[in-house]
Amino acid sequence: MNLPENLKYTKDHEWVRIEGDVAYVGITDFAQSELGDIVYVDIDTVDKDINQEDVFGTVEAVKTVSDLFSPLSGTVLEFNDKLEGSPELVNSDPYGDGWIIKMSISDNSQTADLLSAEAYRELIGQ
Secondary structure, three states: OOOOOOOEEOOOOEEEEEEOOEEEEEEOHHHHHHHOOEEEEEEOOOOOEEOOOOEEEEEEEOOOEEEEEOOOOEEEEEEOOHHHHOOOHHHHOOOOOOOOEEEEOOOHHHHHHOEOHHHHHHHOOO
16 A cells, blocks of 8 residues: 655545645545546536535546545645546556645644544554
8 A cells, every 4th residue: 555654644535745835635545446446536626715624526436426525724726637538547646646636725733633644554454
């Protein structure tokens, strides 16, 4: 199971890469493997303010649709447009080209609520 140490994680299986006051968000390697082949990513929150734990979109796999929960409060700045034509990037490269949104961070103190790679590994029993 690939869990980069430089990322933060949520109990809902999102990962967060923080760069200054901007966060890149995607789903974890564990989440994509549980969902199976991802066929569509639906994000309708670009340019909208969202709160921590709000649903910011969905990921559709062959078998199911799963909500995506925001790890932090802020404004959704960008949707990864590579996923429009290649949603399978979430499966093949969840921490790289498969990132889902870029968002501003409105409350840096919320980053303390995020899990380390070690804590997330314990959560999923790895």
